[in-house]
Structure formats: C-alpha cells, structure tokens
Amino acid sequence: MIARFVALLGPKGVVTDAGDVEPWTHDWRGRYHGAAAAILAPASTQEVADTVRLAAELGIPLVPQGGNTSMVGGATPPADGSALILSLRRMNRIRSLSPQDNLAVCEAGVILSTLHEAAESAGRRFPLSLGAKGSATIGGLVSTNAGGTQVLRHGTMRALVEGIEAVLPDGSIFDGLDALKKDNRGYDIRQLLIGAEGTLGVVTAAALRLVPAIAARAVGWVGVATPAEALALLRLAESRLGDSVEGFEVIADDSLGHVLSHIPGTRCPIGTRTPWHVLIEVDDADSGEPGPAERLEGALADALEQGIAIDAAIAASEAQADAFWRLRESLSEAERAQGPALQYDISVPVARMPAFMLEAAAAAERAFPGTTASSFGHLGDGNVHFHVRAPRGTTDGPAWITAQGPAINAFVHDAVVAAGGSISAEHGIGQMKRAELGRLASPARLHALRAIKAAIDPQGLFNPGKLIPEPGEG
Amino acid sequence: MIARFVALLGPKGVVTDAGDVEPWTHDWRGRYHGAAAAILAPASTQEVADTVRLAAELGIPLVPQGGNTSMVGGATPPADGSALILSLRRMNRIRSLSPQDNLAVCEAGVILSTLHEAAESAGRRFPLSLGAKGSATIGGLVSTNAGGTQVLRHGTMRALVEGIEAVLPDGSIFDGLDALKKDNRGYDIRQLLIGAEGTLGVVTAAALRLVPAIAARAVGWVGVATPAEALALLRLAESRLGDSVEGFEVIADDSLGHVLSHIPGTRCPIGTRTPWHVLIEVDDADSGEPGPAERLEGALADALEQGIAIDAAIAASEAQADAFWRLRESLSEAERAQGPALQYDISVPVARMPAFMLEAAAAAERAFPGTTASSFGHLGDGNVHFHVRAPRGTTDGPAWITAQGPAINAFVHDAVVAAGGSISAEHGIGQMKRAELGRLASPARLHALRAIKAAIDPQGLFNPGKLIPEPGEG
Numbered sequence: 010m011i012a013r014f015v016a017l018l019g020p021k022g023v024v025t026d027a028g029d030v031e032p033w034t035h036d037w038r039g040r041y042h043g044a045a046a047a048i049l050a051p052a053s054t055q056e057v058a059d060t061v062r063l064a065a066e067l068g069i070p071l072v073p074q075g076g077n078t079s080m081v082g083g084a085t086p087p088a089d090g091s092a093l094i095l096s097l098r099r100m101n102r103i104r105s106l107s108p109q110d111n112l113a114v115c116e117a118g119v120i121l122s123t124l125h126e127a128a129e130s131a132g133r134r135f136p137l138s139l140g141a142k143g144s145a146t147i148g149g150l151v152s153t154n155a156g157g158t159q160v161l162r163h164g165t166m167r168a169l170v171e172g173i174e175a176v177l178p179d180g181s182i183f184d185g186l187d188a189l190k191k192d193n194r195g196y197d198i199r200q201l202l203i204g205a206e207g208t209l210g211v212v213t214a215a216a217l218r219l220v221p222a223i224a225a226r227a228v229g230w231v232g233v234a235t236p237a238e239a240l241a242l243l244r245l246a247e248s249r250l251g252d253s254v255e256g257f258e259v260i261a262d263d264s265l266g267h268v269l270s271h272i273p274g275t276r277c278p279i280g281t282r283t284p285w286h287v288l289i290e291v292d293d294a295d296s297g298e299p300g301p302a303e304r305l306e307g308a309l310a311d312a313l314e315q316g317i318a319i320d321a322a323i324a325a326s327e328a329q330a331d332a333f334w335r336l337r338e339s340l341s342e343a344e345r346a347q348g349p350a351l352q353y354d355i356s357v358p359v360a361r362m363p364a365f366m367l368e369a370a371a372a373a374e375r376a377f378p379g380t381t382a383s384s385f386g387h388l389g390d391g392n393v394h395f396h397v398r399a400p401r402g403t404t405d406g407p408a409w410i411t412a413q414g415p416a417i418n419a420f421v422h423d424a425v426v427a428a429g430g431s432i433s434a435e436h437g438i439g440q441m442k443r444a445e446l447g448r449l450a451s452p453a454r455l456h457a458l459r460a461i462k463a464a465i466d467p468q469g470l471f472n473p474g475k476l477i478p479e480p481g482e483g
Numbered sequence: 484m485i486a487r488f489v490a491l492l493g494p495k496g497v498v499t500d501a502g503d504v505e506p507w508t509h510d511w512r513g514r515y516h517g518a519a520a521a522i523l524a525p526a527s528t529q530e531v532a533d534t535v536r537l538a539a540e541l542g543i544p545l546v547p548q549g550g551n552t553s554m555v556g557g558a559t560p561p562a563d564g565s566a567l568i569l570s571l572r573r574m575n576r577i578r579s580l581s582p583q584d585n586l587a588v589c590e591a592g593v594i595l596s597t598l599h600e601a602a603e604s605a606g607r608r609f610p611l612s613l614g615a616k617g618s619a620t621i622g623g624l625v626s627t628n629a630g631g632t633q634v635l636r637h638g639t640m641r642a643l644v645e646g647i648e649a650v651l652p653d654g655s656i657f658d659g660l661d662a663l664k665k666d667n668r669g670y671d672i673r674q675l676l677i678g679a680e681g682t683l684g685v686v687t688a689a690a691l692r693l694v695p696a697i698a699a700r701a702v703g704w705v706g707v708a709t710p711a712e713a714l715a716l717l718r719l720a721e722s723r724l725g726d727s728v729e730g731f732e733v734i735a736d737d738s739l740g741h742v743l744s745h746i747p748g749t750r751c752p753i754g755t756r757t758p759w760h761v762l763i764e765v766d767d768a769d770s771g772e773p774g775p776a777e778r779l780e781g782a783l784a785d786a787l788e789q790g791i792a793i794d795a796a797i798a799a800s801e802a803q804a805d806a807f808w809r810l811r812e813s814l815s816e817a818e819r820a821q822g823p824a825l826q827y828d829i830s831v832p833v834a835r836m837p838a839f840m841l842e843a844a845a846a847a848e849r850a851f852p853g854t855t856a857s858s859f860g861h862l863g864d865g866n867v868h869f870h871v872r873a874p875r876g877t878t879d880g881p882a883w884i885t886a887q888g889p890a891i892n893a894f895v896h897d898a899v900v901a902a903g904g905s906i907s908a909e910h911g912i913g914q915m916k917r918a919e920l921g922r923l924a925s926p927a928r929l930h931a932l933r934a935i936k937a938a939i940d941p942q943g944l945f946n947p948g949k950l951i952p953e954p955g956e957g
Binding site: 107109110112153154156160165167168177179181182183184185187188189190191192193194195196197198200201203204205206209221244248249251252294295356357358359360387389390391392429430431432433434435436437438446450451452453454456457458460461463464465476477 | 581583584586627628630634639641642651653655656657658659661662663664665666667668669670671672674675677678679680683695718722723725726768769830831832833834861863864865866903904905906907908909910911912920924925926927928930931932934935937938939950951
C-alpha cells in the first residue's frame, strides 16, 4: 500500500520513518494522540489529486495537515492508525504577489509569517495574525477560518480569501482560485471549504487579499468601569475614527493583575486600577494630518468627558506601544501561571457580550463554588476567552479538569447557547467540541452538516472523526 | 390539495384567483412564463415551515418569490403548473433596527427601499441599492447575493448579511439569525444559503449590517484614454482616499454618446470627449476637514499631473452630482433606444478587466460582422455589463436575438471563462444561464452543486429547474 504512494509521489513524498512521523501524530499541546503509518507529502496540486484518488481507491482515510497548530485536535489522525497524514508542507510557494492588485496567491503550505514578510517587502500587509504565525499555514488558516486580533477591522480568514483551489474527495480539482469580487454561479463552494476543517476538500492554494501597509499607529490604554462602558467606548471610537480602529481588546483588572504578578517588567499603563481595561489601536495607511495619535487623543478626551472612560494613556513611543500589547499577549501565560483553568473560545452577539461577561462569570462561580471566572479579548467581535479557574489551592490541575471539566463545559456552553452564541468562535470543532456540537446544535444545523458531508465525501475518508457529530451525538 | 393549505394558512395565506396569481407567473420583462394554481403566502416563519412540510408530504414543488425582479427567470414557476408559488410578501416586518449595533433584522418580504428609509430614520444606511429597490425584497436579495454600485466599498449582499433564518426542505428551521462576527461551528450554512436562489432553503429573515449615514459626498467625472488608465485612476484614488471611494463606474464614450442622444437634458460633464469616462464618488461619514470634495480634488489633480486623467470635473452641487449619476443610470435605457442588443452580466479578475473590455469587444465584432460591442460598469469589482449590439439597420430585434443569441452567448461566455471569469457576476443563474453553467463549469464545481442540492433537497421540491444544470447539461 505504502509502495503505491511511493510510486506516485517519489521517496520525498512519503515519510515512513517512525521518528519523523511521530511529532505529527499528536497535537502541539499533547492533548490528542493518534497514529499513522506514513505522512504523504505531495508537491503539487496534481499530486494531491492523484494521492486523493489513490487513497479513495484503497479506502484509506486522509488527515490533511498544515502546521499542526490546531487548538481542538483538528489535525491529529485517529488513534487506530487507520489513516495517513496528508501534509501540505511541500506546497509552500507564493505563486504570485501583486501590490497593485492587493493580492497574494499562496500554496497551502506557506507559513503565515512567510506571507507577512513577503507582503511587507512589497509595501503591503496581510492583516491576520496569531500566536502560531511561525508555524500555522495558509491551508490550515483557510480550513479553520482563523481569526486573531485584527478581525474587528479586517474580518476573519473568510473575509480575506478571494479564491480557493482545492481537491475534493473524488480527486477532482476545484478551480476557484481566480479572485472574483462578484461571482453568482450558485452555491459558493469557496465559502463552504473555508472553516470545513479539511472534511470536504483539501485546500491546495488560496488567493488572499492584502491591505496597505501601516504608515502610522497609535496605541492607547483606557480604564473603564464595566464591559458595557468598554462597548460604549468602542462605539464612540468607531464613530470618531471610523475604519481605522484596528485593535480593541478588553481585559478584566484581575487578569491584568496576574500579568503584573507573573510577567517580569510589566506595569499598568494608567495610574488608576480600574475594574476593566481596554487596549485600543488606531492605524493609518497614510501619514496625513491629523495622525492617529492626535485622532485617538481626541476620541479619548471625549470618552473621558462623557464619563465612559475613567483614565487613559496613549503610548508615547513604539516601545511603549509594544509594552501595552505585551500586557495583552501575556494574558494566557499569566493565567496559566495562576493555576489550572478551563478555557473557552466562545462568541455571542456583540450587543449581548457585556452582560454575558458579567452574568456568565457570576453564574459559573455560583454553580461551581470556589472557582473564579473571567474573560478577556475581542469585545468588538463578540468573542472573548472565557476562563474558569480551579479553586485556590487546587494542586492537581489535570485531576480537577477530569473531574469538573464535563460539567463546567456543559454549563458554559449552555450559557453561550442561551445568549444566541457559538461554542466555537475561532478554534473550530475538531475532536474537542464534536460531542458538544452534537448536543447543542439545532436539528436543522446538524442535518445540514451531516448531509453535506455525506454528499461531498460519501466514503467518509477526509479527516475522519472531526467536526461532524457522530450518530450518537445529538 | 389547495384546501389543505387553506386549512394551514387561512384564506389570506392562499391566493387562487387566476387574475391575482397571473402577474407572479412570469418575470417582469416577460421572458419567462410559468403557471401555478396558487400563491401560498405564509405570515410567519412557523407558517413557512408548516407550508414546506405539507408540500413535502404532498410532493408539491415550491417556487419561493420575493419582489419577482429576477433578471434570469429565477422566480418564475415551471410552465407545467406542477409547482406552487411561495410568496414571502406577508413577512414584511423589520423585527429590529439598532443604530448602536449597526444591525437591522428584516423579514424576507421587507422591500429594499423600506429598509433604506428605516435605516435613514435611525441615522444609518444600508449600503446596497439597485434599480429594483422599490420592489426587490430582502429574501430575494439574500438568495441572489445581490450587488449594485456600492460593492466596491461595502461588498455584495454576502458581506452585509450577519445572520439568516431559513426553512430547509425538510421543514426544519435553520436558526442562524444571531449576528455573530465569529462562529466556527463547521460549514457556514448561512454562506451556503446566500446566492442559492431558493434551491436549498427559503430565507425567512436576515440580520443585516448597517453603516454610518453619509455626511458629505463628492462626485467627479474623469476622462481617460483607456480602461487600463481607468484602473490606474482607481488605484490612485484608493491609495489617496482609502475606503471612502464608494462608487467607481467606467463608461465608454460611445455609450455616453447614446445617453446624450436619447436622454433629454443630459450633457457631458467635461469639455473634452475622451475615449473612456469614469464616474467616481467619495463619501465621508463625518463632516471633518478636509471634506470629500477637497480630497477628491487633490487626487484628481495628481491623476491629471501623472497623465492618468485627460480631463476632470467635480460636481459643484448636489443637483450636479445627481446629474452625473443620471448619465450612468440612463445607460441601459439609452442602449435600448439605440437598438437591439445582447447584454451580459459577467466578471473577470479586476486586473484582467481592462484588457478584457477591449479584446473581448474587438473579438466579438470580428466574429459577428456588423455588431458593435462595448461595456460599462463596475470596473473596480471586475464586473461590467458587456453588450453586443445588432448590426445597424436590424429591424426585427427578437428575430436577430433568436438567430444570433446562442452563438454570441457562447462566444462571450467562452471569452469570460478563458479570462478566469464568471458567466454570472450579479444576476445569478436562474433558468437563463443554467445550460451555459452546465456547459462551462468544471466537473468539480458541477459535482459539488449537484451533490449539495441532492443532499439538502432530496425530493427536488425547492425552486425546481433553477440554477442546477440538468443531467444533459454539462
């Protein structure tokens, strides 16, 4: 069987050495463990198509893999070793990059930071970034509809993809790579592949939208009393500063406290310790007057005057701007240092988020005595990282998670659904949330998911065990 | 059979009077004629679901209908009278409109101009408009992924829909109405319903994004030598004026000539008759300085200095701005007055559009001697209206279209496909382009369309005969 793939792809296209395969059989956090006899690594779209056809003929499931940075076990093969890994890492060419057209055509294996650098060299930028940018690949980012901190202005991956080339489970090549701003030829297959987690097709390339480079930025830190005031601040900033508000992150004071305690060299940017904090970034593509700092200053002065903000500071230098952002980017590390916690990647409609942040936290703390719950993140996207921390003094974190996890998961997810939200804002479903999706999705949604999967992948060979709830689930 | 629907929906929910049904059995241009024994007009989402379930039980096809303004016969029932029309016109409530959240939740039967007025009353606007705004409905606009002249800045309907409620062919209600900016729960069913032309679900409501009202606008008219210079002008305007470029329409001088000949009271805004013309609108949501006229003036001065523009004028008043736009909006009428023509709604990648406009027109004129071909429209969207006019002196337009239409259609569509484009940019497939889609779509695309249709609507009862190429087609 392996020999037939070697005949197709050559020796470089098939990795069978156990030591070379092993790192790719589990997720990077070590939560999901699988097995695979080989990694198939085709070097071209045609080789991907040939590989898919041969696998279909042999009835072998394939697990598409990019940088293997999934947060939900979405790229880990099944434990029974029945599947092979289909790595796109050798398809790593930027096929074209046009600053005039604001367009880059990247193969699936291009690493996000490589695209960032290429765009920058051309005087443009690709406005999506995340912690794993040094290993996450374009194919994975498309297949998971990745987000990040720039979604408020530029949208998720879905808004940045202008074309997709993919191989469908029957081995046919979907030719949707041409960047068409208007195309009404029926069902948007590109949209269907975005966020499908490799269960409907293997993305081999994408045409991606670039935006102007940032000529000037201003980063502010604002103290507010409540999440509702934070949202009022966002609305004020949007009406004063329009589309130039590129970052808007909300942080509870206790979370900030963890950063200040655990991360050396950090300090609170404002003199007052307010109950909530906002990090705001305003970017301009041109260097016209008034600049972003001046415009942000005007907006924040208004916010202070109107009583929306309690205190505010604007970074006086790029170094200070980076220090503001470092506070935000250190939150996960600081929370980990604080002790074991369950973390949720959830969204609700933006207008409901302020109430949700307070009420869901209070309800979780009541339901699970001793826990402390809080949230931080992308308020303007209706998406926060919601954490429930183990009671103080919990020494065996994994045991607490095993014992309490299922009940707390269900509690938080029920609250999200009650608020009209999503149990997966950014990370997808993968293996981690499959059963919860089955439990909570409406019959119409479940039916549509399953029917589409069965229609496009009738053999069930593309990324088995991911995303689609099993018959018993839901 | 009808009695069972009357029992379900009451007498107001079922229209059987032949005179009342007749206007809805053909398209507004009188090109497609169908028949239906009744119009079903449920008044709520639950009634739509009940109607769909009863129709499924009885095996009766349903043709969803909004304002019946399709350009491709997409809302006309089959001629054999086998189907009933499912009108959403009674579901015409704006369920909510929040200027704070920039969100309006509209039922499917809300007429576009009604939404425009409601948004305006709240100090906001819904940034999608088209000629049929007085009768086109939200459900139809969503189901056809409608475009218009504001797509450059605000996108098509797809970019403006934040949530969808729909009834699927099994009668289940898809609950995707909550406006979630991030939601990675697998396949995006909302995206699948947008542009599906009612073949997968009946859209019953949508949450739509509003944007700030326009505080100030500037409208310019620019003469350029070629479509390539028009695109260079767009790139210059975008880099100077950013997201505030809201309209950018390109017009051939001969098309302008037809307007000036046929439409009373029109005049060319610039002194020079250049080979090509551009209408550009720049909008600002605030009334800050410098205003849009001043900024547009600066950009156009640059364009003149760089030799991109030959001549330019900026409207000095709102009345003059309206007069500029009237030239653009009169193009279709003037073209009709000029004589019979075949019209194509097509798109190609933006960068390829300037060459396409010239080369496809020249090739069509060579292939069909005596014809004249030209195009106008949304250059920045890669979408123009491409016209092939009958030879001068053609008196029987319909006979010419019958005789020459199929060959010219195939010729133009082949050129579009060769340029990586779409045979339907804005209007959809409906009945008109179904066979051409079958002829030209790749096997992967055709397979996906058919498989999804069969999976979601296994009885084939939703809008039969539309969009999906029949077995013999393709």
